[in-house]
Structures are given as structure tokens and as C-alpha cells.
Amino acid sequence: MEISYPPRIQLARLPTPLQPLDRITEKFSTPHGGPRIWVKRDDLTETAMSGNKLRKLEFVAGQAVAQGCDTLITCGGVQSNHCRTTALVGARLGMRVQLILRGELDGIPDGNLLVDQLAGASTAFYPPRQYFEELPELFSHWQEFYAQRGHKAFPIPTGASDGLGIWGYIAASEELLADCSARGFVPEHIVCATGSGGTQAGLTLGCQLLASTARVTGYAVCDNADYFQSKVRADVRHWSALTKSDIDENTLNINVNADYIGPGYALAEEPVYRAIADIASLEGLLLDPVYTGKAFFGLLQELHRGSYRDCKNLVFVHTGGQFGLFPHREKFPFLL
Template identity: 85%
Template sequence: MVTQKPLSYPPRVNLAHLPTPLQPLDRITEKFSTPHGGPRIWVKRDDLTETAMSGNKLRKLEFVAGEARAQGCDTLITCGGVQSNHCRTTALVGARLGMRVQLILRGEFEGIPDGNLLVDQLAGAATAFYPPREYFSDLEKLFEHWRDFYAERGHKAFCIPTGASDGLGIWGYIAGSEELLANCRDRGFVPEHIVCATGSGGTQAGLTLGCQLLGSTARVTGYAVCDNAEYFQQKVREDIRHWSSLSGNAVDESALSINVNADYIGPGYAIAEEPVYRAIAEAASLEGLLLDPVYTGKAFYGLLQELHKGTYRDCQNLVFVHTGGQFGLFPHRENFPFLL
């Protein structure tokens, strides 16, 4: 349980178009219902938060940018893969707010920029590329290097962790869970399950904590796209613990219900197999819903498999949170030969 007291939100910059729509996926529901029944599938369209379909990242960055401004910072530094949705969103937020953006990118780049990287560069973000081994072993030092680099030039930088997933960023989905539950009430139902992709843990942490704070009985499940279930169990707890420290709200961690399905990660992060690409095509052709093979496509594929198994047959309403990422679809264009 959480020791309740009125929540005092930290500084926030209003960037997203909220509330985002909640839509039924009735063709998907009909196709994947079983003889034993199953839930009506809904989608929370957080891919429509704005800023070039920046999805869940924009909710988090509203609070990150608010804190950066409160501290008098004029520069944002963050990190991620070459096709990071979070880095792309940070680049666009910085451009919108007149702040410099430095991206620490994992991987090497050659040729013509595509997808998120193209948007990073269009938005004017500075990019620095590092081999994966150096990136993972020296990330803290890389942040220090770039923070000092800008300080020496008279600028004050605010450092943002991977995915803005920490005790500050999860405010975005504490507020987001309140919005989602209000959407459901307006449509006349109470969700039994809320499902999202989980890659850095912050969205799942915010939804999990938000539902608990609001007294919802919905079971939040993160479909992992990398690492393993144990990692996300720990990461979600760390983010909530950090939130508790920053906000002064006590949390009984033993009461937290942290649910992770890590059965559909596939070969690894940002690597998908043909069934995932087929699920992406199916969502687009049945519902006009565009998913990506790194996050939402993997999670949605996993959800469809669990529906087929009858995992949710005793549930009446299930909400899939579409966290965005469509720009990450285009660098995978060669994986859709079955469309030709």
C-alpha cells in the first residue's frame, strides 16, 4: 500500500496533446476470441501525444523538461540506441523549447540517416556515436564528459537517463494512468488488465504505481522487449523507490504487483522474427493501427499469442497502451517481403 497524502506534482511543461484517445479494436477482438470467450481489446493511443508521434516518451519529458527549466538548464543530454524513440523525442522537445540537445548514441552509423536518427538531425540535436561495449561500460563517464563539455562553454546541462525512466520520469505515467482510468469510466467499463511494452521500465513503473495510488484493481503487465523478467521486476521497483525518495510519498514495496511477460523478446533488443512483422501487418490491415518491431509490435504479438492461449479468457476489458515508435518501423522495411 501507499501512504496516501495529496500528490504534489513537480514542475511540468505542457507538451502533449492530452487526453489521447481510447479506441476499441473490435476486429482484433473478434478474430482472436476463443470458444471460451475473452476480453474486448482497447488501445490507448499514446502514439498520438504529438511532436511527431513521440508516444509515451513525451509524457515523461513534460516532467523532465519542467525540472530542467526549474534548475535553470539550457541543455539536455540523454542516451539510447541509434534508432532510439526517446532520443528522437528529446531532440524535438529541445527544439521546441529552445534548448540544446546532446545525444549519446549506442552503435555505429554509416550512410544516409533514416528513421529516428534522421529526425534527430533535422531537429538540430548533436549526436555522438559509441560502440556498444564502450557505451555500456562507460555510460556514466560519457554523461560526465558531455556535461563538462557544455559547462566549459557556459551552458548548464540536465542529464536524462535511458528512456527518461526514473523517479522523475514516471510522473508521466502516474498522470497517464489517471487519464486512462478516466477514459475507461467514460466508456462505461473498468479495465481488468492494462498491457504495455517495457524496454526501460519507466512506463510500466508509472502505470503500476499510478493504478495503486488511484485504487484501481487493474493488473498492469509489461511485455519485455529486452533483458529478462527479473531485470524489469528490479528496475520497476528501483524507479518507484526513486519516486518515493524524490516525492516524499512512502511506498510499501511488498504490496506492489509487478507483472512481466518476457516470453516474446525473440533474438534480442530491436531484433524481431517474421511472426512479429506479420502481427504488425495484421494490426495495420485490420485496425489501421501502426506498430513498430522494437517495442509495440513485439508486445502486441505477445498479447495476441496469450489471447490465443486463453490467458485472458476470464477478462472482460483489456487495454493495450500504444507507446508510439512508428519511426522505428521504416529501417526494418526489408523484413516485410511477404507483402510483395
């Protein structure tokens, strides 16, 4: 079907490349067979703003500008990729950015937080308990703060993951399927990290709208499978309400693997770090221990178990996050 998209601001450099990972495919193949592994390089959407969040923010920023807003407010962890991307998008569009951050400033800013500050975003830090218990009130506080100073702020939820943000990965699914067709194959599986749920929701809905047979699986980096089942449905339900489209959320093929979360969000164990190093040395592909590294590690374990033995082509969507690698530098002592 032909999809009619809402207004967007062109921010990303699209299409992003689709490339085979043949050395990884060879190394991690099993006697049972398995797929050729491809990577959709959404880490290359646009240099410093690289990653999946930029696709979502094209539609979010388009809506903010259409509503006459001059300020963006969003939230996330201290090393949030989404907050970093929002900070840079705001700078590029000449908009103020207010970040509501979970955690505290500990020492010299590094990684994404350093980029937030370089981009001129205002940052407010909150203890995790207060952040989770009072997040709606914190958004209201900062919207009122800017309103009193003559500014109109547009609130963006965690990861820009809602019925507006998932347009980014509805469009990405259309692009990805066209890439695969141009390379002469139809993907049986599409895999991504899932942390706020919006990328998985967009890919899942996009494949359904386009009548693709590809099975989309989100490898959870936090929470649990039930949470992401509910979150994807909620995002699609919101999208359906915004677009007045009749989508039965119960027909969605929502697949979540929550077996490789490890100690928790932004926490990983040594095998994940070793997988990141292996992938970098084999393919020159940089992953991070919060999202993509953890998800790709999980994928490799499933390949070893033979979970994809009947699949010919599998696409891993690289959602970016390399800035989040550097604050974990002490976790790679085995490289010394």
C-alpha cells in the first residue's frame, strides 16, 4: 500500500546503507545452518546526530514547528542518545532545548552529556526515584517555566516513542524493504534493540502496513517482554488515534526477546563487551553496551542456539549510540 506521511523536517541523510556482515556470518555460522546477516546502518543517519532517534525527530520537530513552538522538552538518562539527538536537532533548528535527566552529574561530562552541553541544551538532573514518580509533573513544570518567559514548548516523551514518533520507523521499514529488494532478497527477520519501544513499534506497524512477511523482533535492553508487548500496542493505538486509521492492535506480530537484558538498563557483563570488541575487529562496526551491543550479543547467542537456522537473510537495524560507548571505557581491560 502507499503510505501518506505527515509533515516532517528533513534532518537525516537517507537512505542509510544496507551492508552484509559476511565475516560475522561466517564466524558465527553453525552446523545447523543459519542466515546471512545484514546491517541497516541507521547509526549513519547524520554524523553527530546519528541513530534511530533522528528519524523519529523529523516528524516530531515537524509537528513542533507546525504548532509554532520554539522550545523542545524531553527526558532520559544522563547518557541518553535521544536527549543528545534532541539537543543537536534544537541547535540546528534554532530552538531551545530543555533536558530532564535521570541521574546526577558525576565529574567531568562525557559521552552524550558532553554533546548535550556543547549543543547548548539546558539540563536539569533528578534522582531516579523522583524522576520516575514525578515525570509528568516535571514536564509540566518546565513547560510552565518557558511559558512564563514567552516561549512555547513542545513536550517529547522518552525516546520520542509514541504515535507521532513511530512514523520515523514506518518510513524506515519502507526504506529497508526497498533496500533488500534492490539487493535481491526478502528478509525473513528484522532485529533491533528495544528500549523505549518506538523503533520496534514503527518497524512492526510498517511491515504490517506494507504486507511484509518479515518477523520483527526487539531485543529488550530493560524492563521485560510484557512491558514491550504493551508499549508497542500503546504506540500503535496512539498512532491509530492520531491518524484516524483502523488498526487492530491484536493482529500485530509483536516479538520480544528479553533474555539478554543482563543486570539492568545501561548495565552489561563482560561477554557483551567482548562481543562489542569482536564485532569491531571483524567488521569495523561500533556498537554500544546499552543498546546495540547488548542486542547484537543476544542475536549471536540465538544464532548459536540455532534459532534462525531456517532463515536465509536477517537484518539487524543498527540504531546508533556510539557516544554511549566511551563512558564504559573501563569495562574493556581485556584489550590492554
